[in-house]
Amino acid sequence: MAEPQRFFFYGTLMACSEHPLARRLHRLLRSLGPGYLPGRLVALPDRKGWYPALTDGEGRVAGEVYVPRRGSLTPHELAALDRYEGCLRNARLRSDYWRATLGARLVARVGLQGADLRPRLAVQAYVWSGVLPRAAVPIEDGDFAAWLARTGARAYAGG
Structure with a gap:
């Protein structure tokens, strides 16, 4: 089965990121809008700043859903994303993150009966693959950008 050509970014690859790879990437992609995935989010420290990790668990992780501006990303472009994410x-088993197909929902207005009426979209997202380090900090609301703003922490700026 082919991988979907929709991507869910929840951290240093979002359009608001100042990371050079994010800036290059967003010339190739367009946003479908904010969305969320089921899961748990933690922040991981690095000497070059903080970065998030999506893990299994209860809750919602906030991010954005993107599609390529042209048909699909090339194998070279996907390989660059994979390298960045480790x-x-x-x-x-030796990867930091694993690119997985997950179900995301775009943020929608609540329907008449209080239910989210938007369908689940198959997206590719990077999921933490290993054991979390002790220094991992839970992000209870699942929103990395909001966590950075609340804490004054600096987003990962390395390469």
Whole structure:
């Protein structure tokens, strides 16, 4: 089965990011809007700033859904994303993150009966692959950008 050509970013690859790869990436993508995935989010420290990790768990993780401006990303472009995320496509156990197909929902107005009426979209997202370090900080509301603003922490700026 082919991987979907929709992507869910929840951290340093979102359009609001100042990271050079994010800026290059968003010339290739357009946003479908804010969305969320089921899961739990933690912040991980690095000497070059903080970055988020999506893990299994209760809750919602906030982010944005993107599609390529042209048909699809090339294998070279996908490989650049995987390298940035530490995703070794043939070695999941040695990867920091794993690119997985998950179900995301775009943020919608609440319907008449209080239900979210938007369908679940198949997206590719990077999920934390290993054991979380002790220094991981839970982000209870699942929103990395809001966590950065609340705490004054600096987003990862490395390469």
